[in-house]
Amino acid sequence: MYTGLQHAHSALAYLVLAGVGISLLSALAGLFGGKTFTDKNRKLGLLGLIPTHLQWVIGLILYFVSPLGINNASGAAMKDATSRLYFLEHPLMMVLAVVLITIGYSKAKRQVGTTRGFRTMTIFYALGLVLILSRIPWNAWPGN
Numbered sequence: 001m002y003t004g005l006q007h008a009h010s011a012l013a014y015l016v017l018a019g020v021g022i023s024l025l026s027a028l029a030g031l032f033g034g035k036t037f038t039d040k041n042r043k044l045g046l047l048g049l050i051p052t053h054l055q056w057v058i059g060l061i062l063y064f065v066s067p068l069g070i071n072n073a074s075g076a077a078m079k080d081a082t083s084r085l086y087f088l089e090h091p092l093m094m095v096l097a098v099v100l101i102t103i104g105y106s107k108a109k110r111q112v113g114t115t116r117g118f119r120t121m122t123i124f125y126a127l128g129l130v131l132i133l134s135r136i137p138w139n140a141w142p143g144n
């Protein structure tokens with residue numbers, strides 16, 4: 001089960017980056033184009049939201065079965081940058097990113113028919129993406 005989850009989490013990371021990236025670019029295009037936020041634009045936001053939520057669920061399970069997750073949480077692991085990244089910083093920042101993207105989508109959803117939806121989605125998805133990019137274990141992913 002561990003190996004399967006590890007592979008799923010690793011593969012889904014591509015979809016998260018692509019999905020959030022596309023949602024963000026489409027929001028930016030609408031924002032600078034001065035357009036009205038439509039239901040089609042809301043659906044483009046789902047491209048970022050859905051893989052991020054799936055990734056969160058898999059990540060959470062992985063956290064309890066991986067030797068790098070909760071099983072490695074200790075005072076000594078706190079002093080090691082790689083251990084700390086896996087058992088503390090990565091999960092914490094990713095959960096925060098998921099929360100930001102979810103808030104952004106929910107707020108923008110209520111702004112369909114206005115011009116504000118694009119701004120909301122841009123701010124929240126951009127913040128989420130920055131957090132995600134800041135705490136991906138780049139030494140281990142995408143691998144070689």
Ligand code: HEM
Binds near residue numbers: 066
């Ligand atoms: C947007 C959300 C997330 C993204 C993009 C993401 C991405 C990644 C990536 C790229 C890896 C490295 C995979 C590899 O070595 O091939 C990884 C590992 C890991 N992630 Fe996440 N993650 C996310 C959310 C989470 C969450 C919410 C948790 C826990 C609550 C979590 C727990 C873990 C753990 C424990 C590992 C190490 C797995 C192992 O190799 O044993 N992740 N994640």
